[in-house]
Amino acid sequence: MQESVLSARRSPPFPEEEDGDDESKTRKQASFAARISKHARLVSGSHCLVVSLSLLLLLVVACFLFSRSRPVICVSGYDSIARNALFGANLEGLATDFGSLGVPWCRSKHGKTVEWTTKDLVKGLEEFVPIYETRPIKNNKFGMGFDHSFGLWFMARWIKPDLMIESGAFKGHSTWVLRQAMPETWIISLSPRHPGKYLKKGPAYVDANCTYFTGKDFLDFGSVNWVSVMRKHGISDLSRVLVFFDDHQNELKRLKQALKAGFQHLIFEDNYDTGTGDHYSLRQICDQSYIRGGGHSCFRDSDEARIRMKRKRFWEKAVDIDELCGKGEAWWGVRGYMRDDFNHSNKAISYAEHFQNSRFVESMLDVYWELPPVAGPSLTHQTRYDPARAPDPIIEDGRYGLFQRLGLARLGNSVFNGYTQMVYLQISTPTS
Ligand SMILES: *[C@@H]1O[C@H](CO)[C@@H](O)[C@H](O)[C@H]1NC(C)=O
Numbered sequence: 001m002q003e004s005v006l007s008a009r010r011s012p013p014f015p016e017e018e019d020g021d022d023e024s025k026t027r028k029q030a031s032f033a034a035r036i037s038k039h040a041r042l043v044s045g046s047h048c049l050v051v052s053l054s055l056l057l058l059l060v061v062a063c064f065l066f067s068r069s070r071p072v073i074c075v076s077g078y079d080s081i082a083r084n085a086l087f088g089a090n091l092e093g094l095a096t097d098f099g100s101l102g103v104p105w106c107r108s109k110h111g112k113t114v115e116w117t118t119k120d121l122v123k124g125l126e127e128f129v130p131i132y133e134t135r136p137i138k139n140n141k142f143g144m145g146f147d148h149s150f151g152l153w154f155m156a157r158w159i160k161p162d163l164m165i166e167s168g169a170f171k172g173h174s175t176w177v178l179r180q181a182m183p184e185t186w187i188i189s190l191s192p193r194h195p196g197k198y199l200k201k202g203p204a205y206v207d208a209n210c211t212y213f214t215g216k217d218f219l220d221f222g223s224v225n226w227v228s229v230m231r232k233h234g235i236s237d238l239s240r241v242l243v244f245f246d247d248h249q250n251e252l253k254r255l256k257q258a259l260k261a262g263f264q265h266l267i268f269e270d271n272y273d274t275g276t277g278d279h280y281s282l283r284q285i286c287d288q289s290y291i292r293g294g295g296h297s298c299f300r301d302s303d304e305a306r307i308r309m310k311r312k313r314f315w316e317k318a319v320d321i322d323e324l325c326g327k328g329e330a331w332w333g334v335r336g337y338m339r340d341d342f343n344h345s346n347k348a349i350s351y352a353e354h355f356q357n358s359r360f361v362e363s364m365l366d367v368y369w370e371l372p373p374v375a376g377p378s379l380t381h382q383t384r385y386d387p388a389r390a391p392d393p394i395i396e397d398g399r400y401g402l403f404q405r406l407g408l409a410r411l412g413n414s415v416f417n418g419y420t421q422m423v424y425l426q427i428s429t430p431t432s
């Protein structure tokens with residue numbers, strides 16, 4: 001996890017220019033050029049002109065030098081020198097500043113973390129890409145994209161539960177993902193609408209080994225008699241159950257309900273960052289000033305405000321200080337509101353309440369792990385989440401060779417646009 005907050009960013013890792021083919025270079029260059037031109041349109045003034053001119057000069061010199069020694073890789077030389085020049089000019093918006101605005105996380109009681117490593121994740125990716133290519137719902141707009149599908153699959157397979165519960169199924173993509181992870185494990189799916197209802201209009205997934213609480217049998221997760229349902233499914237050890245929430249409900253509410261029922265392994269799909277999203281999330285709850293990267297000031301001339309303003313030009317989900325701060329400089333949740341139920345309900349909360357909420361979460365938390373994005377934006381071409389508020393990706397920018405080797409280059413760009421900090425929690429048993 002990147003720990004620096006509003007401080008110097010790491011120098012960009014682009015050590016692998018030899019790691020791709022010519023196509024990769026053209027692609028990188030193309031996207032890079034697009035970003036420069038986007039930036040050029042947005043930033044006006046003489047400063048920009050000077051930077052552009054000196055860039056141009058550098059490029060000409062570089063190309064000349066490279067073309068004399070190694071004519072073929074002139075393009076590559078142009079690319080990296082231009083990048084470095086741009087970073088040297090300290091312009092915001094490029095891909096390599098993961099975590100530069102801080103990545104708040106929830107503290108666990110004993111500092112325990114997950115068993116899996118980045119190496120395990122890379123291995124998992126290699127296995128998952130061909131599986132993902134067989135997904136029945138190809139265009140899962142408003143549903144999970146690649147990053148979260150992978151995260152759910154990876155974690156379900158690692159945890160190997162005896163039963164999987166999902167709250168919020170939509171067309172059944174996540175049911176399908178769970179099924180790929182655990183071919184023989186029963187699933188319980190709670191969703192207002194049966195996924196089969198979508199079949200009339202297009203692809204959907206209905207699982208044969210799944211109990212559906214949908215349609216007229218729909219029950220909210222918090223209203224289910226879990227003791228009876230667990231007995232019916234022969235589950236006596238609740239630590240063998242995995243619960244997946246993709247239901248856009250206040251995550252504090254869901255956490256309390258899961259705790260009461262005795263579940264211990266929870267995954268939340270949409271773990272929205274502060275100032276965004278339609279429900280109060282764990283990321284929001286743990287955005288506290290005693291956490292690095294947490295807590296915000298609403299001063300419009302602060303470093304944070306300036307950085308946020310610049311980043312907003314490049315990333316759709318980035319929020320500037322005006323969006324972050326509501327009445328009375330309330331920045332927590334979404335402008336001081338605790339949203340719930342797809343934003344159909346929202347309640348103003350005080351900072352004291354918000355603070356208490358995080359202390360409450362910490363009091364029951366054994367593990368908090370945010371899924372990193374699968375790869376850097378120069379590889380995925382995602383334009384939505386702001387890297388400044390995300391943990392380092394599994395595959396860093398510049399590693400196109402690895403990206404391609406894992407089969408990720410075969411997937412369309414749109415599948416990488418859905419990352420919202422999916423999170424895995426392990427919480428206490430009621431007795432511990
Ligand atoms: C349901 O599960 C059983 C037992 O694991 C398995 O034999 C059967 O093939 C599964 N059915 C489907 C349609 O996957």
Ligand SMILES: *[C@@H]1O[C@H](CO)[C@@H](O)[C@H](O)[C@H]1NC(C)=O
Binds near residue numbers: 343346
């Ligand atoms: C959420 O609800 C509030 C209050 O009803 C409203 O002002 C706001 O625009 C809504 N936001 C979104 C994204 O729907």
